[in-house]
Amino acid sequence: MSEKPVQEGFAPFGDWQTWYRVIGDLNAGPLPLVVVHGGPGCTHSYVDSFRDLAALDGRAVVHYDQLGCGASTRLRDKGAGFWTIDLFLAELENLLAHLGIQNRYAYLGQSWGGMLGAEHAVRQPAGLKALVIANSPASMPTxxxxxxxxxxxxxxxxxxxxxxxxxxxxxxxxxxxxxxxxxxxxxxxxxxxxxxxxxxxxxxxxxxxxxxxxxNGPNEFHVIGTLKDWTVEDRLPLITVPTLIISGAHDEATAECVRPFAERIAQNEWVVFPHSSHMPHYEERDACMQTVSAYLRSRDTA
Structure with a gap:
């Protein structure tokens, strides 16, 4: 496989900067894929394995660190009123426009990234051609x-x-x-x-x-932060884009957490990885990449 070009940069976002990395050519034929990490508050590193899709498909794969994370602007002095879903949606839209792909792209969000992806998709952006929700709940109370x-x-x-x-x-x-x-x-x-x-x-x-x-809170299971009452369940029928849902058999995002996506999104496919928990992109890396690759390739002509 030939080496894919790699571009790193910063997208200005208000007074701040969003770090991003593009592997591959954004102007190539396949849909460019934006990979969105979880947390909120993680970094792109733990979902870096999705770079495999650049080699598998010849598609551009975009990773970025959300505001307050990794190489993007840190804002340790900001309180709960600052860190909102709307902020991260605006950052995503800003990045898409900065890269010039807002009219045609695929989105893959893992955990919180999938929650944000659902929030993005219910707004029915015209450029979103495929959605992958990976290991995400539709409701924090669940x-x-x-x-x-x-x-x-x-x-x-x-x-x-x-x-x-x-x-x-x-x-x-x-x-x-x-x-x-x-x-x-x-x-x-x-x-x-x-x-x-x-x-x-x-x-x-x-x-x-x-x-x-x-x-979120101090860890994965003691959720006492501002997202503790969040749900998108009642708005899921608004998602019209074809959606791949993936989860692990041992996932903290259990079947009960994930099921509303499968029941309420009109066009969806749900794949469960039998030997994985919350990170099939590492626990069953090859199978996960092949699954996502096949799904995205089915949408490349959209």
Whole structure:
């Protein structure tokens, strides 16, 4: 396979900058794919594997760090009123326009990125030709309820340990962190060791938890941030673009979390990866890439 051109840059966004990277030619035939990371507050690193699609399909693959994350402008002094869904939608639209692809593109969002993708798609942007929602809930109350169910099923008193420290708000206690790690190994990424790209993202979030802590909370399952009541379930029928839904059999985004996308989006396909939790793009990398590639290729003439 020939080497694809790589371009990195910054898209001005108000007084700030959004870092992005393009692998491949945005003017080539296949739909350019914008890959949107989760969190909120992660970095592009842990979804970097989707760069494989540039080699598989010859399509341009765009990664970016959302505002407050990674190489984009950090804003540690901003409070809850600043970090909103509308902010991240505006940043996405700004990036699409900066790259000149706003009239024809595909979107892949993982976890929070899929939530943002649903919010984007219900607005029916004319240029969106394909949507991939990866490991995402349609409702945070459902996510929280399912997280509690998953916690209770873990061995060794993990749930009780978590509850004890959540009551005191001591989220940095070694016992709490150890119990969190048990959950993460079961339902976030089942690989041992974790890929360096995943470790890199978690280290970045630990170094600057501004966005994640504000919108989500201290971890994946104790959601006390501004998104705790979020849902898109009632608006999903507004999504008219063909949509691929992917999840893992052991995913923290359980079938109950994901099912509303399949039930309420008119044109959809749902694929569950049997050996994966929240990151089939690493846990079953080849199968995941082939699945996404085939779906996007079916939309390239749109």
């Amino acid at each position: 996510w929280v309820a399912e997280s509690i169910r998953l916690r209770k099923a873990l061995p060794g008193g993990v749930h009780e340990t978590l509850l004890r420290h959540e009551k005191t708000g001591d989220f940095r206690h070694p016992e709490y962190l150890a119990a969190t790690e048990v959950f993460n190994q079961a339902h976030v990424c089942r690989l041992d060791p974790w890929p360096v790209e995943v470790e890199r993202t978690f280290a970045a979030m630990d170094e600057d938890p501004t966005v994640y802590g504000t919108m």
